[in-house]
Amino acid sequence: MPTPIKLSSRNDYESFLEKFDTFLLDCDGVLWHGNTLLPGVREVLALLRQKGKRLIFVTNNSAKSRASYSLKFKKLNIEVNENEIFCSAYIAAYYLKNILKFPKEKKIYVIGESGITEELDLEGIRSCGSSEDDDGKDFDFNDIHPDPTVGAVLCGLDTRINYKKIAKAFNYLYSNPDCLFLLTNDDSTIPYNGTLYPGTGSLVAPLIKSLNRNPDAVMGKPNKPMMDCITNEFQLDVERTCMIGDRLNTDIQFGINGKLKTLLVLTGISKEHDILIKNAPIVPDYYLPSLGDFSELCK
Amino acid sequence: MPTPIKLSSRKDYESFLEKFDTFLLDCDGVLWHGNTLLPGVREVLALLRQKGKRLIFVTNNSAKSRASYSLKFKKLNIEANENEIFGSAYITAYYLKNILKFPKEKKIYVIGESGITEELDLEGIRFCGSSEDNDGNDIDFNNIYPDPTVGAVLCGLDTRINYKKIAKAFNYLYSNPDCLFLLTNDDSTIPYNGTLYPGTGSLVAPLIKSLNRNPDAVMGKPNKPMMDCITNEFQLDVERTCMIGDRLDTDIQFGINGKLKTLLVLTGVSKEHDILIENAPIVPDYYLPSLGDLSELCK
Numbered sequence: 001m002p003t004p005i006k007l008s009s010r011n012d013y014e015s016f017l018e019k020f021d022t023f024l025l026d027c028d029g030v031l032w033h034g035n036t037l038l039p040g041v042r043e044v045l046a047l048l049r050q051k052g053k054r055l056i057f058v059t060n061n062s063a064k065s066r067a068s069y070s071l072k073f074k075k076l077n078i079e080v081n082e083n084e085i086f087c088s089a090y091i092a093a094y095y096l097k098n099i100l101k102f103p104k105e106k107k108i109y110v111i112g113e114s115g116i117t118e119e120l121d122l123e124g125i126r127s128c129g130s131s132e133d134d135d136g137k138d139f140d141f142n143d144i145h146p147d148p149t150v151g152a153v154l155c156g157l158d159t160r161i162n163y164k165k166i167a168k169a170f171n172y173l174y175s176n177p178d179c180l181f182l183l184t185n186d187d188s189t190i191p192y193n194g195t196l197y198p199g200t201g202s203l204v205a206p207l208i209k210s211l212n213r214n215p216d217a218v219m220g221k222p223n224k225p226m227m228d229c230i231t232n233e234f235q236l237d238v239e240r241t242c243m244i245g246d247r248l249n250t251d252i253q254f255g256i257n258g259k260l261k262t263l264l265v266l267t268g269i270s271k272e273h274d275i276l277i278k279n280a281p282i283v284p285d286y287y288l289p290s291l292g293d294f295s296e297l298c299k
Numbered sequence: 300m301p302t303p304i305k306l307s308s309r310k311d312y313e314s315f316l317e318k319f320d321t322f323l324l325d326c327d328g329v330l331w332h333g334n335t336l337l338p339g340v341r342e343v344l345a346l347l348r349q350k351g352k353r354l355i356f357v358t359n360n361s362a363k364s365r366a367s368y369s370l371k372f373k374k375l376n377i378e379a380n381e382n383e384i385f386g387s388a389y390i391t392a393y394y395l396k397n398i399l400k401f402p403k404e405k406k407i408y409v410i411g412e413s414g415i416t417e418e419l420d421l422e423g424i425r426f427c428g429s430s431e432d433n434d435g436n437d438i439d440f441n442n443i444y445p446d447p448t449v450g451a452v453l454c455g456l457d458t459r460i461n462y463k464k465i466a467k468a469f470n471y472l473y474s475n476p477d478c479l480f481l482l483t484n485d486d487s488t489i490p491y492n493g494t495l496y497p498g499t500g501s502l503v504a505p506l507i508k509s510l511n512r513n514p515d516a517v518m519g520k521p522n523k524p525m526m527d528c529i530t531n532e533f534q535l536d537v538e539r540t541c542m543i544g545d546r547l548d549t550d551i552q553f554g555i556n557g558k559l560k561t562l563l564v565l566t567g568v569s570k571e572h573d574i575l576i577e578n579a580p581i582v583p584d585y586y587l588p589s590l591g592d593l594s595e596l597c598k
Contacts, residue, residue, distance in 0.1 A: 134436065136435055136459060136461060137433075137459070139458045139459070141491050141492055141496065142492070144496075158462070159438045159462045160435060160436060160438075160461070160462065161435075161460075161461060161462050161465075162435055162459070162460060162461050163457065163458040163459065163460050163497075163502075166460075166497050166501075166502075167496050167497060170495075170496060170497050171494070171496075174494070174495065175494075188508050188509050188511075189509050192440050193440055193441070195470070195473070195474075196469075196473065196509070197440065197443075197466050197469060197470075197509075198462075198465050198466060198469050198505050198506070198508075198509040199509065201508060201509075202465075202504075202505040202506075202508040202509035203462075203465075203505055205501075205504030205505050205507070205508045206497050206501040206502055206504050206505065207497070207501075208504070209487050209497075209500060209501040209504045210487050210488050210495070210496075210497040210498065210500075210501035212487075
């Protein structure tokens with residue numbers, strides 16, 4: 001594995017930016033922590049736009065729809081167009097509609113939040129579950145029965161997950177082997193408040209274990225559906241496109257899979273140690289402490 | 300693997316019973332389905348007692364304490380002494396008290412129901428979690444912080460599981476590598492209403508995946524803590540002791556591990572096909588369709 005190049009001087013930043021016309025940017029851990037923009041990020045994004053770079057935002061976080069993310073950017077005073085935002089909830093709806101051609105008479109059982117149901121609604125895909133099953137009290141096994149109109153189970157992050165949702169999803173999949181098993185993403189953890197919490201990849205583990213079955217498709221980075229959705233809307237010159245992210249096994253792997261160049265920032269999940277150890281399995285082309293470091297060029 | 304012997308005639312039943320003085324009996328899928336006693340079971344248990352056989356009830360189901368199981372037997376008109384009942388909740392409390400010698404100043408974070416907390420109370424072991432965290436709505440990440448007085452996280456079946464419980468348990472284990480990680484059992488599914496549902500082994504999977512860590516100990520069948528607890532209270536002549544169960548990878552494996560003889564009944568999880576296929580990994584010594592078949596001897 002070639003050694004990753006550390007960007008640390010004005011010269012480094014300038015020549016790096018000249019290599020690329022398009023940047024794919026992860027959001028959590030790169031642009032912001034929760035609702036707090038990271039230092040220098042606003043200036044850097046404005047600089048990139050000023051230089052005529054194309055920006056595409058790519059997030060595995062399934063909690064929000066494109067429209068909601070657009071609002072978040074606006075609240076943080078960052079210029080963005082909704083069609084530049086590729087979040088896993090949107091990818092799932094796109095994939096179901098255009099790749100799977102999900103039948104109109106079927107519905108999706110959703111373990112996940114409003115980001116997912118909003119995107120499914122926009123594509124006219126019928127769904128059930130989600131917030132309807134938030135009340136986990138008085139769980140009754142007798143309320144659970146197979147439903148052949150459920151053509152797929154889709155799991156995203158659900159901070160209101162409960163036994164009822166897990167049992168219903170299990171039942172739909174167990175009773176009907178043709179029912180599809182889809183994930184918005186499989187990040188095992190999510191960063192929050194400076195520490196980690198269980199992510200979608202962990203919340204879906206009870207289904208994988210009890211069914212002894214892996215998902216049929218995973219939408220988000222580093223997987224293909226996310227990339228296919230982007231390239232369906234934007235032509236990418238891979239030689240002049242760079243993926244910027246904070247997580248090696250999703251963001252950087254996604255860039256590598258797409259034959260893009262990659263830049264790791266250290267404001268999120270992965271640490272410098274992870275890429276400098278001998279035989280590191282995933283290594284970016286470039287890295288630097290934070291995206292905000294580029295704001296040096298604004299001075 | 301020797302072929303399992305099918306018991307099907309009066310003669311078979313008689314000579315089988317003569318071989319053994321002690322029977323270890325699983326409950327779910329052997330004696331009852333939910334709260335419904337299986338046909339012939341009451342007569343068979345009475346017959347075994349009449350013949351002077353010792354009965355020991357061995358269940359991975361963590362939902363009830365010994366006292367609660369004792370009540371269940373009473374309601375079903377079956378003679379059972381509380382000290383003959385080994386539920387995984389009881390085993391856990393026993394193990395924490397006598398094997399781990401869990402420190403008095405520490406507490407256990409429990410994902411599980413009242414069976415577990417009742418048994419911990421009886422052994423004077425401090426705990427938190429369980430029903431206190433049943434309200435899963437409005438999870439506040441700011442309410443989750445490390446607590447060095449939590450010396451162990453214990454998971455059992457919890458039909459009120461939610462993200463808050465998973466996140467808290469994750470946090471206690473992630474922030475303190477010395478915090479123990481214990482399971483009452485790891486059955487991946489549980490039988491109910493003629494079908495399956497996710498079991499403890501599946502509900503704990505989010506923790507295993509997000510922490511990238513396996514439990515330090517699992518109490519129930521087929522593991523050693525359950526057997527050690529039984530042999531601490533009863534001397535077993537292994538040559539004349541038979542384990543009767545419905546699940547190959549827990550009940551029968553438990554008998555095999557303890558060098559006991561084993562009898563599989565087909566009124567629960569495992570099917571005849573599972574033991575007759577070539578290279579079946581786990582095979583009982585004997586099998587028959589149901590425990591109630593032995594009631595032939597009552598006529």
